[in-house]
Amino acid sequence: SRWVADAPAGAEVFVIATVSGDGAWVQNYVGDRATVIVTANAAEPAIAALTEIGITDTTFVFVAGNAANLITVRRHLRRALALPAAQVAVSGYWRTGVVAWDHHAPIDPMDPDDE
Numbered sequence: 001s002r003w004v005a006d007a008p009a010g011a012e013v014f015v016i017a018t019v020s021g022d023g024a025w026v027q028n029y030v031g032d033r034a035t036v037i038v039t040a041n042a043a044e045p046a047i048a049a050l051t052e053i054g055i056t057d058t059t060f061v062f063v064a065g066n067a068a069n070l071i072t073v074r075r076h077l078r079r080a081l082a083l084p085a086a087q088v089a090v091s092g093y094w095r096t097g098v099v100a101w102d103h104h105a106p107i108d109p110m111d112p113d114d115e
Contacts, residue, residue: 003062004034016049018042018065043072055081060089067092067107074107 007013013034017026023038030036037053039045046069055061061083063073074090077083092107 001030001034004030007033014053016046016053018046018069041066041069043069043076046073047076050076055083057087059083060087063088063090064093067095067101067103071108071111075111 001015004013004015014037015026015030015034016037016039017023018039018041019026020041023036026038027034027036037049039049050061050073055077061077063070063077070090070092074088077088077090078085090107091103092101092105093103095101
């Protein structure tokens with residue numbers, strides 16, 4: 001993954017993979033630079049993993065995946081944890097049930113925080 005490879009030297013990198021199945025392939029995909037945590041394919045387990053890792057004021061959080069799941073994750077990061085926009089990047093690469101989803105579009109167009 002480009003995000004893992006481009007992380008600053010010495011930065012601790014975690015990948016939380018919300019996937020169906022055991023996710024054994026994820027470590028090979030992202031490489032040895034990252035610690036991989038595999039959770040069920042839903043927002044709540046991802047939020048639990050973020051909580052376990054611990055987010056500080058020096059943490060940068062990049063989130064990508066199914067836009068439908070990411071709305072809850074982004075709200076947790078921006079509202080519950082009050083992280084500034086500069087500390088969070090969220091990209092919905094696809095949305096279940098939507099053909100030709102524009103991954104540059106806001107994941108939640110009804111939420112003005114998503115600009």
